[in-house]
Amino acid sequence: MSSFITLFWFRQDFRISDNPGLFEAAQNGAILPVYILDETCPAQFKQGEASKWWMYHSLHKLNICLNSTLNFYVGDPQVILTNIIQENDVKAVYWNKVFEPWQLEKDAQIESNLKKRGIVCKSFNGSLLWEPESNFSKNGTPYRMFTPFYRNGCLQAPSPRKPLPIPEKIISLKDQGCRTTLEDLKLLPSISWYKSIEHFWEIGEQAAQRQLAKFLEFGLKGYKKNRNYPSKDATSRLSPYLHFGEISPHQVWQGIQVKCAADESIINEDKESFLSEIGWREFSYYLLYHFPNLPYKSFYKKFEDFPWKPNTEFLKAWQKGLTGYPFVDAGMRELWQTGYMHNRVRMVVASFLVKNLLQDWRTGASWFLDCLLDADIASNTINWQWVAGSGVDAAPYFRIFNPILQGEKFDPKGIYTRRFVPELDKLPDKYLFKPWQTPDYILKECNIILGVTYPYPIINLQHSRKESIEAYNKISL
Numbered sequence: 359m360s361s362f363i364t365l366f367w368f369r370q371d372f373r374i375s376d377n378p379g380l381f382e383a384a385q386n387g388a389i390l391p392v393y394i395l396d397e398t399c400p401a402q403f404k405q406g407e408a409s410k411w412w413m414y415h416s417l418h419k420l421n422i423c424l425n426s427t428l429n430f431y432v433g434d435p436q437v438i439l440t441n442i443i444q445e446n447d448v449k450a451v452y453w454n455k456v457f458e459p460w461q462l463e464k465d466a467q468i469e470s471n472l473k474k475r476g477i478v479c480k481s482f483n484g485s486l487l488w489e490p491e492s493n494f495s496k497n498g499t500p501y502r503m504f505t506p507f508y509r510n511g512c513l514q515a516p517s518p519r520k521p522l523p524i525p526e527k528i529i530s531l532k533d534q535g536c537r538t539t540l541e542d543l544k545l546l547p548s549i550s551w552y553k554s555i556e557h558f559w560e561i562g563e564q565a566a567q568r569q570l571a572k573f574l575e576f577g578l579k580g581y582k583k584n585r586n587y588p589s590k591d592a593t594s595r596l597s598p599y600l601h602f603g604e605i606s607p608h609q610v611w612q613g614i615q616v617k618c619a620a621d622e623s624i625i626n627e628d629k630e631s632f633l634s635e636i637g638w639r640e641f642s643y644y645l646l647y648h649f650p651n652l653p654y655k656s657f658y659k660k661f662e663d664f665p666w667k668p669n670t671e672f673l674k675a676w677q678k679g680l681t682g683y684p685f686v687d688a689g690m691r692e693l694w695q696t697g698y699m700h701n702r703v704r705m706v707v708a709s710f711l712v713k714n715l716l717q718d719w720r721t722g723a724s725w726f727l728d729c730l731l732d733a734d735i736a737s738n739t740i741n742w743q744w745v746a747g748s749g750v751d752a753a754p755y756f757r758i759f760n761p762i763l764q765g766e767k768f769d770p771k772g773i774y775t776r777r778f779v780p781e782l783d784k785l786p787d788k789y790l791f792k793p794w795q796t797p798d799y800i801l802k803e804c805n806i807i808l809g810v811t812y813p814y815p816i817i818n819l820q821h822s823r824k825e826s827i828e829a830y831n832k833i834s835l
């Protein structure tokens with residue numbers, strides 16, 4: 359073991375197990391663990407309010423794992439790293455890459471400047487199973503369809519590496535010149551809106567491992583079918599942990615392999631279905647890497663001419679869960695109350711906003727980025743464009759989710775919808791997803807006054823569907 363100090367720069371990898379950069383840095387000798395709140399981050403990529411809340415707790419937990427030696431800074435990473443290096447005997451800087459194009463670009467500048475000063479720089483991949491730069495279709499261009507990307511590009515490539523252990527010894531140092539504390543990062547909002555969210559989540563690396571173990575034990579069997587029902591606790595809920603790197607995709611991938619090898623009762627269909635969702639996460643980062651404009655621009659250029667009909671009233675009703683469509687409202691309230699929304703319902707509310715209310719997909723994506731605890735530029739963008747029909751391998755434009763039928767099919771007993779729209783609690787299942795069709799005497803029995811205790815639908819589904827397809831036909835000509 360050599361004896362120089364390696365600065366380890368934590369990015370979106372808030373864990374000490376299977377952390378390739380940290381693992382190698384610890385082999386060098388003492389490390390100076392650093393987190394920098396990057397003030398130069400472009401406004402559109404800044405963390406949303408929900409993410410900041412999660413990150414506060416995540417950093418707190420990470421700091422505990424590092425015996426309170428994590429050094430916090432706010433500002434321009436280029437300047438801050440240079441200062442730290444000058445004031446401490448740092449000879450090397452290591453980090454795990456964040457596969458977002460603007461971050462990679464900035465990293466390249468930092469690396470080049472530090473190298474000019476004689477500092478050793480090494481960056482690692484701790485967040486993707488297959489690196490995006492080396493995966494191409496037969497004709498040498500980036501894949502544009504999920505199935506060939508995943509089946510040919512990923513599954514035919516060497517299997518993901520096995521997770522690394524926690525470094526045997528981490529000698530971590532405090533920067534004596536650093537006066538900034540976690541509180542100074544001002545991640546917690548002044549209004550404590552997050553109180554309702556707090557009950558639903560445990561944060562940090564150990565919590566992520568427990569969550570994975572729980573899913574392997576109770577969720578994996580039957581995943582393929584059950585994942586569609588929002589009232590069931592049938593998906594892994596690993597998305598915020600994966601986003602902040604409290605768990606690595608390698609740990610999840612390996613966890614699945616080990617569990618399936620040991621438990622013959624888990625059928626291949628469930629295993630494949632879950633792994634392919636992890637594949638969608640890979641595909642999202644892959645697309646963002648190769649098409650960096652995706653967060654602002656529709657992949658298909660013709661969508662830039664789409665005749666959206668901006669309407670603040672519609673947008674507000676959607677955000678507050680007051681559209682008059684109970685399945686949509688349940689989803690939007692789940693988001694507000696828990697910081698999460700079930701995937702099936704994400705598709706339904708997104709389709710409703712874009713295809714029934716004709717609001718630009720970017721308005722919805724930006725609300726999600728502010729409210730989701732798993733808010734992730736890559737996954738969020740790709741999924742919004744998928745629903746809108748404007749993106750790669752997208753749902754065809756005419757596929758418009760019907761929130762009444764979706765509710766009846768995927769929440770047949772209304773357990774999920776009643777939970778988040780309690781004012782409709784007493785409504786019989788038959789009317790739950792279309793309360794305006796309920797006979798007056800039943801509404802009365804249920805203490806529901808439409809337009810007062812619960813809104814009338816803000817839009818007619820059939821008319822808006824027709825209008826939407828007409829608008830689409832205009833741009834596809």
Ligand SMILES: Cc1cc2nc3c(=O)[nH]c(=O)nc-3n(C[C@H](O)[C@H](O)[C@H](O)COP(=O)(O)OP(=O)(O)OC[C@H]3O[C@@H](n4cnc5c(N)ncnc54)[C@H](O)[C@@H]3O)c2cc1C
Pocket residue numbers: 585593594595596597598600601635636637638639640642699700701704705708726730732733734735737738739741742745
């Ligand atoms: C409009 C819309 C916006 C979305 N925004 C985000 C977002 O900001 N961040 C985010 O992580 N996911 C996003 N998703 C994808 C998906 O809804 C969530 O990843 C999933 O619901 C998280 O729950 P889970 O961890 O229980 O998923 P599981 O079903 O247990 O899946 C396991 C993991 O696979 C990945 N995954 C699953 N589905 C997808 C998908 N469709 N695309 C990419 N990765 C996927 C996630 O990392 C997830 O944790 C969005 C989906 C839609 C339709």
